[in-house]
Structure formats: structure tokens, C-alpha cells
Amino acid sequence: xxxxxxxxxxxxxxxxxxxxxxxxxxxxxxxxxxxxxxxxxxxxxxxxxxxxxxxxxxxxxxxxxxxxxxxxxxxxxxxxxxxxxxxxxxxxxxxxxxxxxxxxxxxxxxxxxxxxxxxxxxxxxxxxxxxxxxxxxxxxxxxxxxxxxxxxxxxxxxxxxxxxxxxxxxxxxxxxxxxxxxxxxxxxxxxxxxxxxxxxxxxxxxxxxxxxxxxxxxxxxxxxxxxxxxxxxxxxxxxxxxxxxxxxxxxxxxxxxxxxxxxxxxxxxxxxxxxxxxxxxxxxxxxxxxxxxxxxxxxxxxxxxxxxxxxxxxxxxx
Numbered sequence: 001x002x003x004x005x006x007x008x009x010x011x012x013x014x015x016x017x018x019x020x021x022x023x024x025x026x027x028x029x030x031x032x033x034x035x036x037x038x039x040x041x042x043x044x045x046x047x048x049x050x051x052x053x054x055x056x057x058x059x060x061x062x063x064x065x066x067x068x069x070x071x072x073x074x075x076x077x078x079x080x081x082x083x084x085x086x087x088x089x090x091x092x093x094x095x096x097x098x099x100x101x102x103x104x105x106x107x108x109x110x111x112x113x114x115x116x117x118x119x120x121x122x123x124x125x126x127x128x129x130x131x132x133x134x135x136x137x138x139x140x141x142x143x144x145x146x147x148x149x150x151x152x153x154x155x156x157x158x159x160x161x162x163x164x165x166x167x168x169x170x171x172x173x174x175x176x177x178x179x180x181x182x183x184x185x186x187x188x189x190x191x192x193x194x195x196x197x198x199x200x201x202x203x204x205x206x207x208x209x210x211x212x213x214x215x216x217x218x219x220x221x222x223x224x225x226x227x228x229x230x231x232x233x234x235x236x237x238x239x240x241x242x243x244x245x246x247x248x249x250x251x252x253x254x255x256x257x258x259x260x261x262x263x264x265x266x267x268x269x270x271x272x273x274x275x276x277x278x279x280x281x282x283x284x285x286x287x288x289x290x291x292x293x294x295x296x297x298x299x300x301x302x303x304x305x306x307x308x309x310x311x312x313x314x315x316x317x318x
Contacts, residue, residue, distance in 0.1 A: 049089060052104040054111040054224070055300035057264070060102050064127040066163040068156035069100045070135070070149065073116065073123040076105045077194050081121040084139050088124065091145035097164035098153045102127070107190035108217070110224040111298075114262050126152045129159050183208055189221055198232075201225045216301070223298035231258050250276070250284055254291050261295050269295060270309035277316045289313065 052060045052071070063069070072088050074081035085103055092099040106113035106121060116123070124145075126133030133155065135148055156162065185208035192200030202225050208218035236259050242249065243256035253276050260269035273292040277285055292313060296306045 049085075049101045049103065052102045052109070052112070053300075054109045054298075055220070055303050057104075057109075057112060058266075058305075061127060061130050063100070064161070065129050066161065067100050067165055068098060068129075068152060068161050068163075069102050069127040070152065071102045071104070071125040071127050071132075073104055073106055073112070073118055073121055073125075075121045075194065076107050077190060078121055080139060084122045087139075087142050087145060088122075091142050091149050094146050095149060095153055098156065098162075099149060100165050105190075107193055108186070108221065110193065110221075110228055111262060111264065114228065115264055126155070128152070128156050129161050183211075183215070183218075185211065186217065186221070189218075189225075193225070198225050198229050202229075219297055220300055223294060226294070227258055227262060227298050230255070231262055234259075248279075250280070250287065254288070257291070257295065261298055266299055266303075266305045267309075270305065270312065274309065274312045274316050277313065289317070 050060060060069075070088060070092055072085055074085060076082060085101075089101055092101050104112050106118050112118075116125075120137065122139065123137045124135045126135050133152060135152070185204045189201045189204035189208070192198070192204060202222060205218045205222040205225065208215050209222065212218070234255060239252070239255045239259055242252040246252050253272060257269040257272050260266070260272070270292065273288055273295070276288045277292070280288055292309070296309060299306050301307075
């Protein structure tokens with residue numbers, strides 16, 4: 001079965017830079033705040049800055065088989081972590097196009113947040129040949145960051161990843177990519193998620209959908225909150241054991257499929273539930289089908305795996 005190259009567990013076996021040079025020591029003071037927003041520095045020469053979402057994460061990872069990347073996890077509600085993106089971009093610009101910069105807001109991308117078990121921001125990882133390279137957490141001076149990135153480029157050379165990014169996208173006069181305004185309902189949902197208030201986040205997303213039924217981001221967010229609610233407090237290994245021992249247990253199969261999606265094993269989850277649709281009938285089949293459709297909403301309709309999953313579901317039903 002297929003699997004994502006990424007999860008928090010994957011970091012334990014990830015490529016390590018310690019054999020090259022030491023990383024910066026903790027304790028540095030934060031740099032001065034920058035006026036740029038979450039989509040900062042898209043116009044820095046020689047640097048491609050790319051917003052990553054749960055739906056585009058796999059595609060972004062695969063791009064690192066040709067051009068290495070640094071991946072910044074930040075929170076749109078923590079200004080220091082947003083401003084720090086400017087420093088990361090500044091350091092990456094010294095690589096002469098060898099590094100792309102990927103950024104993800106953990107407030108709106110709950111699968112990424114859960115997969116990496118993010119407890120504080122910012123967190124910076126390297127991505128080389130679709131594999132994670134743990135770098136550092138916290139805020140450091142640009143010079144120290146640039147030194148770590150030099151090591152990352154050396155590692156990319158060793159692994160044959162020698163591509164360069166193309167010209168940066170057009171930006172506004174102050175050098176920052178134009179950011180789209182967010183809905184107050186979305187802001188409320190992000191704040192609730194940050195506070196651990198999943199019920200509040202759910203209510204905010206439902207309000208956004210009531211106001212605009214075509215709000216795909218709200219639909220996606222609502223599905224992600226529901227996914228985290230269903231898996232909260234459950235034990236992953238116990239869930240997998242139960243699913244393996246009781247293949248006809250609907251509850252066990254639904255729970256492990258939730259964990260699969262949460263961990264990035266999207267196709268595994270879809271295949272499991274499509275097979276279960278084939279093996280069930282009546283009310284049980286309807287329940288499995290509705291759960292699978294809910295997971296389609298979590299991943300996002302634009303994702304190719306969702307398109308393939310919908311085709312497989314139709315085949316299983318008819």
C-alpha cells in the first residue's frame with residue numbers, strides 16, 4: 001500500500017546534518033519584527049516561496065526530488081513566527097537558487113500540524129529528495145540560519161539533488177507577495193484551534209459556511225476539526241491492532257482510516273474504506289460511504305487522490 005514519506009515518526013529516521021557541522025545553539029534573541037505578512041518575501045531574488053496546505057503537501061514534498069527546500073511551520077496568530085519567514089528567505093537567498101522555501105500555517109493546516117506534532121513555532125525542516133532533515137526550532141539570526149542552509153545544500157549535493165529554482169513571482173512594491181484577506185469566521189476558527197477549542201473552531205467554520213456555502217476552505221477546515229475530534233484520545237497502535245484483528249468491525253476500520261489520513265497515508269485510508277464499501281450492505285454500507293466522503297472533504301476536492309478515490313467509490317457502489 002502507498003504511504004506518505006512524511007510523518008512525525010519519519011523524523012526519527014530522517015537524514016541528519018550533525019555529521020557536517022553543529023547547528024546553532026538555542027538562546028538567540030528574536031530579530032526585529034518585519035511588516036510583511038504570512039506570504040512574505042515572495043519577490044526575494046533567487047528564492048521561490050511557496051505556501052503549502054494539507055491538500056498540496058504531498059506535491060510540495062515531491063518537488064524536492066529536483067530542488068531542495070526548507071520548510072517553515074508557523075502560526076498566523078503568532079507575529080514573531082510570521083516575521084521570521086523573512087529571515088529564512090533572506091538566508092535561503094544566499095544559496096543562489098539551490099533552495100526553495102515552503103511555508104505552512106499550522107492553524108489552517110491541521111493534518112500537517114498533527115503529523116509533525118508541532119508544540120511551538122517556528123519550526124524549520126529541510127527537505128531533500130522527499131525526505132525530512134531536522135534543522136531547528138525557534139528564532140535565530142540570519143547568519144546562523146545561512147550556515148545551516150549551507151550544510152543543507154552540501155547534503156543535497158551528496159544526494160544528487162542539484163536543481164535550482166526559477167525566477168521569483170511578482171510581488172507588491174514592498175517586496176511581499178499580496179496576501180488574500182481572511183474571513184472573520186476563519187480568523188475565529190484559527191484562534192479557537194490555537195486555544196485547543198475544537199468546538200469553537202467547528203462553530204466558526206459552520207458560521208462561515210452558513211454565510212457562504214461555496215467556502216471550500218471552511219468546508220475543508222470543518223472536516224479537519226471533525227477528524228481531530230474523532231481521533232483525540234485514541235491510541236494509534238491499539239487502533240491498528242483492532243483493525244487488523246477485526247476486519248469486519250466497522251468502528252475499528254473507520255478509526256484507523258482517520259489515523260491514516262491524519263498521518264498522510266491518504267490512499268491507504270481511501271483503499272481501506274472502498275474495500276469496506278464492497279464488503280458491506282444496507283445501513284453499514286451507507287455509514288462507510290458517508291465517512292469516506294467526509295474524508296474526501298478533509299483532503300480537498302482538488303487533490304488527485306480524491307478524484308481517484310471518488311472513481312473507485314463509484315465502481316464499488318455500482
